Amino acid sequence: MSSVSVLAQVFVNDVNDKPPVFSVSSPLRLAVSESTVPGNPAMSTFQLPVATDADAPPANNAVSYRLKPDVDSDYFRLIVTTNSSAGTEVRLSLVRALDRETSAVHRLTLVAADGGLPPRSTSLPIVIEVEDANDNRPIFDRPAYDVGVAETAAVGTEVAVVRATDADAGPNGRVRYRFSGRGRGRDDFRLDRTSGAVVVGRRLDFARQREYRLGVLAQDEGPGGVASFALLTVRVRDVNDHAPVVDVHSAASTDDDCVTVQVPSPRGSAAAVERSEKPPNVINVCTVYQKFVINAFVIFVNVYYFNKRHMKFRKSFVE
Numbered sequence: 001m002s003s004v005s006v007l008a009q010v011f012v013n014d015v016n017d018k019p020p021v022f023s024v025s026s027p028l029r030l031a032v033s034e035s036t037v038p039g040n041p042a043m044s045t046f047q048l049p050v051a052t053d054a055d056a057p058p059a060n061n062a063v064s065y066r067l068k069p070d071v072d073s074d075y076f077r078l079i080v081t082t083n084s085s086a087g088t089e090v091r092l093s094l095v096r097a098l099d100r101e102t103s104a105v106h107r108l109t110l111v112a113a114d115g116g117l118p119p120r121s122t123s124l125p126i127v128i129e130v131e132d133a134n135d136n137r138p139i140f141d142r143p144a145y146d147v148g149v150a151e152t153a154a155v156g157t158e159v160a161v162v163r164a165t166d167a168d169a170g171p172n173g174r175v176r177y178r179f180s181g182r183g184r185g186r187d188d189f190r191l192d193r194t195s196g197a198v199v200v201g202r203r204l205d206f207a208r209q210r211e212y213r214l215g216v217l218a219q220d221e222g223p224g225g226v227a228s229f230a231l232l233t234v235r236v237r238d239v240n241d242h243a244p245v246v247d248v249h250s251a252a253s254t255d256d257d258c259v260t261v262q263v264p265s266p267r268g269s270a271a272a273v274e275r276s277e278k279p280p281n282v283i284n285v286c287t288v289y290q291k292f293v294i295n296a297f298v299i300f301v302n303v304y305y306f307n308k309r310h311m312k313f314r315k316s317f318v319e
């Protein structure tokens with residue numbers, strides 16, 4: 001009995017049963033500064049991973065790449081190059097300027113597909129986090145502030161709170177306040193650099209200065225930050241803190257041995273004597289050494305009569 005050897009050559013046809021595979025964690029995260037200038041190949045191009053396919057060539061493991069169409073594809077374009085030395089390179093190119101304040105995150109989907117029939121594909125989500133640049137300046141909530149304060153306000157009394165916001169993040173958006181060099185009397189107020197609160201810094205006096213026009217600057221703490229300006233007007237309100245002063249030289253008599261004295265406003269203007277009219281603040285002095293209470297001030301008036309028609313205040317004083 002003879003044996004026969006048969007050499008069997010078996011050809012296994014590849015079946016496209018493997019999809020391309022990315023060997024990176026999903027999603028892929030990239031950080032891109034919003035200051036990146038589009039179209040600069042060196043600065044605005046970002047390397048992406050390539051996928052491998054375990055099937056056999058030529059078609060079942062031939063991987064092609066595309067971005068899944070979505071709105072963010074407007075910002076990025078896919079560049080795929082193949083050469084014998086470096087193999088296939090997949091890069092993402094920024095084609096439109098980013099703005100973190102408009103959109104801080106962009107999401108793309110990179111699709112790798114083989115050339116089989118039917119093709120198999122794998123999707124790799126890409127999350128692009130836009131890093132902040134200091135491209136916004138602080139903006140005051142109003143261009144000018146106009147406030148009033150009583151001249152008797154104690155040191156530390158809050159007069160106003162200025163406020164500016166900066167759309168940037170972190171130090172780029174952290175606003176600090178200070179007075180500008182402009183404005184007479186700004187030492188009379190203190191400005192909290194963090195809160196923007198303006199308080200009375202020392203005793204005010206309407207007679208000394210009745211209005212302050214103070215320049216306020218808001219600047220962020222980011223590199224190259226530019227300050228914004230707002231005008232703070234503080235109007236000092238007069239308060240009845242000066243005693244009336246009666247002018248003894250302007251007194252005159254009335255017919256009934258009385259004098260009529262117009263007590264001035266509590267600022268100390270001259271008193272006048274009226275024979276026939278009695279406007280507000282007019283008092284009749286009919287006795288020697290009379291006491292009045294005017295605007296919370298106690299006034300004593302000594303009246304000396306020279307004769308019925310000529311008389312004179314000798315003295316007036318205030319408690």
Ligand SMILES: [Ca+2]
Binds near residue numbers: 018020114116
């Ligand atoms: Ca395949």
Ligand SMILES: [Ca+2]
Binds near residue numbers: 098100135
């Ligand atoms: Ca921006």
Ligand SMILES: [Ca+2]
Binds near residue numbers: 136173
């Ligand atoms: Ca800023």
Ligand SMILES: [Ca+2]
Binds near residue numbers: 101132167168172
């Ligand atoms: Ca920014």
